Amino acid sequence: xxxxxxxxxxxxxxxxxxxxxxxxxxxxxxxxxxxxxxxxxxxxxxxxxxxxxxxxxxxxxxxxxxxxxxxxxxxxxxxxxxxxxxxxxxxxxxxxxxxxxxxxxxxxxxxxxxxxxxxxxxxxxxxxxxxxxxxxxxxxxxxxxxxxxxxxxxxxxxxxxxxxxxxxxxxxxxxxxxxxxxxxxxxxxxxxxxxxxxxxxxxxxxxxxxxxxxxxxxxxxxxxx
Amino acid sequence: xxxxxxxxxxxxxxxxxxxxxxxxxxxxxxxxxxxxxxxxxxxxxxxxxxxxxxxxxxxxxxxxxxxxxxxxxxxxxxx
Numbered sequence: 001x002x003x004x005x006x007x008x009x010x011x012x013x014x015x016x017x018x019x020x021x022x023x024x025x026x027x028x029x030x031x032x033x034x035x036x037x038x039x040x041x042x043x044x045x046x047x048x049x050x051x052x053x054x055x056x057x058x059x060x061x062x063x064x065x066x067x068x069x070x071x072x073x074x075x076x077x078x079x080x081x082x083x084x085x086x087x088x089x090x091x092x093x094x095x096x097x098x099x100x101x102x103x104x105x106x107x108x109x110x111x112x113x114x115x116x117x118x119x120x121x122x123x124x125x126x127x128x129x130x131x132x133x134x135x136x137x138x139x140x141x142x143x144x145x146x147x148x149x150x151x152x153x154x155x156x157x158x159x160x161x162x163x164x165x166x167x168x169x170x171x172x173x174x175x176x177x178x179x180x181x182x183x184x185x186x187x188x189x190x191x192x193x194x195x196x197x198x199x200x201x202x203x204x205x206x207x208x209x210x211x212x213x214x215x216x217x218x219x220x221x222x223x224x225x
Numbered sequence: 226x227x228x229x230x231x232x233x234x235x236x237x238x239x240x241x242x243x244x245x246x247x248x249x250x251x252x253x254x255x256x257x258x259x260x261x262x263x264x265x266x267x268x269x270x271x272x273x274x275x276x277x278x279x280x281x282x283x284x285x286x287x288x289x290x291x292x293x294x295x296x297x298x299x300x301x302x303x304x
Contacts, residue, residue, distance in 0.1 A: 061293055068290065097293065104295040106234075107241050151238060151296060176239065 003029035003219050005047040008075070008091075010036045010055035010066045015088065015199055019051045022199040026215040039070040047084045047218055048075055050091030052144070052197060062105060062147045063093030072098055084128060084218055085191040089145055092183070092193035101186055101193045102160060103152035108145070109176025117207060118143040118196055119171035120182055124164050127185055128221035129192045132213035138171055139210035141196035148195040150177040150184075163187055168194055226279055228271045229302040232292045233264035267291060276303045 007019045016033060023029040032042050036055075041048065056065035066072065072094070079085050079100060087095040095101045108114055119138050122130055133139065152160060157178055160166060168183035175195075183194030198211025234240045240262050247261040271279055283301035292299040 060291070064290065064293065096295070102295075104293055106239065106296060109239065109241055111241050111245055149239075153295070176241075 003027050003046050003215075003222065004042070004044055005029045005031045005049060006034045006041055006045050007031055007049045007051055008036060008071055009033050009051075010053070010069065012055045012057055013051050013053035013090070015052035015090075015197065018197075018199040019049045019088065022202045022211065023047070023049065023215055026202050026212040027219045029215070029219075034071060036066065036069040036071045039074055041071070041074045041078060045078060045083055046222055047086065048078060049199075050075070050085065050087040050094050051199070052089030052091060055090055055094065058147075061097065063090060063095075063097040066090075066094045067097035067099075076100065079186075079191050082188070082190055084221075086129065086214075086218075087191070087193040088197055088199055089148075089195055092195055093147065095191060095193040100191050101184060102156050102165075103150055103184070105147045105195070106149040106151045106176075107147050108149050108174070113144075113146040114148065114174045115144045116142065116174075117201075118174060118182075120168040120196060121171055123166045123169050124185070126164075127167055127189055127192070127217070129185070129214055129217050130167060131220050132216040134213075136210075136213075139213075140208040141198055141201040141211055142207070143174060143196050144200075145175075145195055148177065149175045150181040150195070152178060160184055167192060168196065226271045226273065226276065227304050228267075228269050228279065228283055229304075230267040230283055230287060230291055231264055231300040231302075232267070232287070232297050233262055233299075234296055235298045238296050271303070279303045 169180040201208040201211035242263040243261040287299040
C-alpha cells in the first residue's frame with residue numbers, strides 16, 4: 001500500500017514540489033498538494049510535509065503567519081491523532097511557531113544566509129523518521145536558511161535532551177544553534193522538525209542520497225505498526 | 226486610540242542584528258555604545274476609548290501573534 005502524503009503549500013513556499021518529488025521518488029508515495037486556506041486535509045493520511053521556503057514572506061517572524069493559517073489547525077488535529085508530520089526548514093519554523101515543537105529559530109549567529117551541504121550526526125535512530133539509517137553515524141544533507149539558529153531556554157533544552165528529542169545534530173555548527181541542534185522530534189514521536197533538507201538530498205544526482213532513508217523510515221514504521 | 230507595541234528579543238537571547246549595528250557604530254567612532262538591541266515597533270489605530278481594556282487586548286495580541294514569547298518580550302502603549 002502506497003504511503004499517502006500531503007504537502008502543504010503556503011504563499012512563498014519554494015520546496016513544496018521538491019518534497020512531493022522526494023516522497024514519490026524514494027518510497028513511491030501518493031502525494032497531494034494542499035493549499036494553506038484549506039481547513040480540512042485529505043482523509044487517511046500517513047504523512048504531512050510542511051515544506052521549506054519563505055511562507056508569507058517571513059513577515060513578522062519566520063513561520064508566524066503560516067502557523068495561524070486554516071490548514072495548520074487541521075494539521076494540529078491530525079498530529080494529535082498520531083499522523084506523522086515532517087517540517088523542513090521553514091516547516092520547522094512553522095512547527096515551533098505553532099507550538100507543536102518546543103523552542104524557536106533565531107537569526108543565524110553570523111548573520112549570514114547559510115547555503116551548503118552539511119554533515120549531520122544521527123542522535124536518535126529509534127524514531128519513525130530515522131529507523132532506516134542502520135548504523136550510519138553521520139549523513140549529508142543540504143542547508144539553506146537565514147534563521148536556522150535553534151534556541152530554547154535552559155530548562156526547555158534540558159527537557160528536550162533528557163527525552164532524547166534531538167534527532168539530528170550538526171557535525172560542525174553553521175549557525176549558533178544551542179547544543180548543535182539541527183532537528184528535534186516532539187515527545188509523542190510523530191512530529192519532526194529539521195533545518196537541513198532531506199528533500200534536496202534524496203538521490204546521488206543531487207549530491208547525496210542520505211535523505212532517502214528518512215522517507216523509507218516512515219514507510220517502515222507504518223509496516224511494523 | 227493609537228496603539229504602540231514594542232517587541233524585542235529577551236535579555237539573554239543573542240541579538241545578532243544588535244551586535245552588527247553595535248560593531249558598525251564603533252567603526253564610525255561611537256566607542257561608547259554598548260548592548261545594542263534591535264526590536265520592532267508596531268503602530269496601529271484601535272477602536273474604543275477604554276485604555277485599560279485596550280492594553281489587555283494588546284497583550285492578548287502579543288501572546289497570540291505579535292511576539293513569540295519563547296524568544297521575545299513586549300511592551301504595549303495606548304494613547
